[in-house]
Amino acid sequence: SHKALIEADIEIQKREIISGLEKGQVLEGIVKNVTSYGVFVDLGGVDGLVHITDLSWSRINHPSEVVELDQKLNVVILDFDDKKTRIQLGLKQLSQHPWDALSADLNVGDKVKGKVVVLADYGAFIEVAEGVEGLIHVSEMSWSTHLRSAQDFVKVGDEVDAQILTLDREERKMSLGIKQLHPDPWADITAKYPVGSTHNGIVRNYTNFGVFVELEEGIDGLVYISDLSWTKKIKHPSDFVAVGDKLDVQVLELDVENRKLNLGHKQTQDNPWDAHEATFTLNSDHEGTVKEKTDKGAVIELPGDVEAFVPARLLEKEDGSKIGKGETAIFKIIEFSKEFRRIVASHTATFKEVEAKNIKAQAKKVESSEKSTFGDIAGLADLKKKMEGK
Template sequence: WQNIEEKYAVGTKHKAIVRNFTNFGVFVEIEEGVDGLIHISDLSWTKKVKHPAEFTQIGAEIDVVVLEIDKDNRRLSLGHKQLEENPWDVFETIFTVDSIHEGTITEIFDKGAVIALPYGVEGFATPRHLVKEDGTQAKVDEKLPFKVIEFNKGAKRIILSHSRIFEDEQKAADNAKKKDEARATKKAVKKVKEKLEKTTLGDITELAALKDQMEAKEEEEKNN
């Protein structure tokens, strides 16, 4: 460990052997006496790994990159996903809010469901957003269209909704209907106004004629 910074400098890539698992990561050995830990969050950019056993196995070889050196405790902090570029930079341009993508429900629990999306990324939907147009709840292994309602690159989180697709369609249809109704009402009001104006004008003409008749009659009586 005397010249560890030279041999295993931060940013250098190495091969390691998986020696042990914990709930929070993978212990590996780069060489005899040089151990390191890959935190569970540093295994994959896209997969939400719950336990390292889902990702690798004891005795397997794994590529690592040195993230930090802890000389006092003789341990290296290692990463695996850092060997690849962060795909979330690309996902940010694909899974934009309101965009619709086909997804498969891989897991359902009390708080919602995990949805497998294209490009190996996962999204999440709460139970309210898993209701289908016929009122039934979506089930595991169902393939459905999902609308992105939230994208958080920092937290690597995509929140989805299936229900929002037909809810928004219904809303758009309702708005169009309201607009049509408003247009029809406006038209009807205009017609009534025009009718009233014509009637009023007609009445005035009639009254004027009547007045003229009366005045002529009065004049005639005077002359007689």
């Protein structure tokens, strides 16, 4: 068999090649197969694998970006098993590590240009030179303190300019920043947004306690829930505004050192409680509709989009039943506080007062009648005395 003879010769050659293999040895081979995870190289009867991570110092998505079938390559032996049947090869190790080749003139503060190669929520990795990457954290992408995802700023493949923030050649680490290439909007904040000034911003986000409004890129302020409306009792900001809405705001407080801006929306409007004080006087009657109802009482809506609270016991009707949600009735103002923007009303007082007035009137009538009787008796006594005297 000629074939058996050839196979025997190949086996002898294979053993000779394997016996002479050493780590660090450089051999010439031919690309035999390209897979998604690496490249198989024929070293002359013996196959070795170059893993995708050992093909290039730069990040690659597929080995075909670096090599092709039947291509001749010089590779270095990185490792092998005891029988030397599984051989691990490297291609990138034959060239100098990019970090070692990085210009010595490159320092912190320098401007660099690079391509976005990896994107995560927390930031983006930028290749500033072949095999040299730096991380731009999302907090270094914008002056805004209201952080978003890195995907909102860049995408893979984008060419970006950045500034070197930290550089550690020994650890081969570099951090970059984009916002440093633009003026800090907080630098002239006191001149641009002085306390008391009014502006129009965009609602970017909200929490249980308030709304974050962006006045410009990098300038965010908080409107506390209590500063949204003069009259409405808002349980959650989403009941009042939606993300993306435009909102008029006034600067209430400015803390430059801690980059905090306290804003108010209701302050851009006249305080209606000045007018309410004259309208909703004590003991005045107004028509109201029950908006919400709980065990403690009800919130009613009065004319002029004003809300008042009615304790549960004061919701009782003249027939003994209670006013329900959605019902409209007459309510009497029994408490008004401009300072705390609080109005307390009562429906029961509207008919109880009439009863009280009737009772009072009857009492006065009886009292008057009694005085008249006593007066008559006293007159008769005087007349008797006079008659006796005569």
